[in-house]
Amino acid sequence: MTDITLRQLEYFIAVLDRGSVSGAAKDCRVSQATVSAALAQLEKQLKVTLIARGPARRARPTSAGREFGMHAREILSNISDAVESLNDESSALQGPLRIGCIPTAGPRMLPATASQFVKHHPQVDISFVEAHPMTIQQMVLNGEVDVAVMYRKQIQIEGITRHDLAEVQLHAIVSADHPVADKDGVDIAELIDGPLILLDSPPTADLLVSQIRGLGYEPSVRWLIPNAETIRSMVGLGLGFSLANAVPHPDTLTFQGMPVRYLPVTNAEFANTIVGVTMAGARLSKKLNAALDILRRTAAETDPHRWEDTGRTPRRSRP
Numbered sequence: 001m002t003d004i005t006l007r008q009l010e011y012f013i014a015v016l017d018r019g020s021v022s023g024a025a026k027d028c029r030v031s032q033a034t035v036s037a038a039l040a041q042l043e044k045q046l047k048v049t050l051i052a053r054g055p056a057r058r059a060r061p062t063s064a065g066r067e068f069g070m071h072a073r074e075i076l077s078n079i080s081d082a083v084e085s086l087n088d089e090s091s092a093l094q095g096p097l098r099i100g101c102i103p104t105a106g107p108r109m110l111p112a113t114a115s116q117f118v119k120h121h122p123q124v125d126i127s128f129v130e131a132h133p134m135t136i137q138q139m140v141l142n143g144e145v146d147v148a149v150m151y152r153k154q155i156q157i158e159g160i161t162r163h164d165l166a167e168v169q170l171h172a173i174v175s176a177d178h179p180v181a182d183k184d185g186v187d188i189a190e191l192i193d194g195p196l197i198l199l200d201s202p203p204t205a206d207l208l209v210s211q212i213r214g215l216g217y218e219p220s221v222r223w224l225i226p227n228a229e230t231i232r233s234m235v236g237l238g239l240g241f242s243l244a245n246a247v248p249h250p251d252t253l254t255f256q257g258m259p260v261r262y263l264p265v266t267n268a269e270f271a272n273t274i275v276g277v278t279m280a281g282a283r284l285s286k287k288l289n290a291a292l293d294i295l296r297r298t299a300a301e302t303d304p305h306r307w308e309d310t311g312r313t314p315r316r317s318r319p
Helices: 004-019 021-028 032-046 064-083 108-119 133-141 204-214 228-237 286-301
Strands: 051-053 059-061 093-100 123-132 146-153 159-167 171-177 195-199 220-225 242-244 260-264 272-279
Touching: 004 021, 004 032, 004 064, 021 032, 059 064, 093 108, 093 133, 093 286, 108 123, 108 286, 133 146, 133 159, 133 272, 146 159, 146 242, 146 286, 159 286, 171 228, 195 204, 195 228, 195 242, 204 220, 220 272, 228 242, 228 260
Parallel strands: 093 123, 093 146, 195 220
Antiparallel strands: 051 059, 146 272, 159 272, 171 242, 171 260
């Protein structure tokens, strides 16, 4: 046990992250033989199989591998933090940082976050993963991402800590010629008779339907669609309305070049929070604290209430 090296842990984690020995070797800039040998030696020392080799040379962790991987990531993270603490320049953060995000919040949160790290912390090797809410929570628990961005009401797994980033208000998405399109806000009762198109990203749709029923209405869900851009185009064509927490710039058009309206839903029951989640009990390093600070600034700067008033986009008739 005393012969286990940090290099072995580094190669092992790289295999977990890339899903193959070849991918790990490329990331670590060594040969595949070097990674394979280090992994074999590590399994021999631990007397357990960590990686199951599957078809097409895919490498997947065993249950023991997943458990060991969580501890190995923590060890490597602590070493990285220790190195950071010796740096005379307190702002010179460095090393890997993995940020997860649900797809609907990705366009709002990730580009500006990446830009800030590239500009202010260029030595941080930042990477991003987009995945559905349940998957991203599990990735936090497995140590596969350092922090993940999602909505408070989507949290369904114990063992993670919530860091509030900003309050969010649910918005209804309607076509430019919808009867309520020119209003400043809308009650769900004004929309409920029309067909609803929801994002197929569990548990989002179920939560929204449950909340609407809690107000005494039965929504008519026409379609569940996994792509937000597709939903926007369908709304633009007048095929229904939708609901979303992430609101783009008001000049944003559909794929076909049509405008849609994002109207705040005035029902207090739909209030939510965009949050960053980390593994419960995990120490917040300087790097992780910097990430949370940048995420909070990004959330504030992309708040719909702070968009520059560019005026209403002229209505455009549907083809």
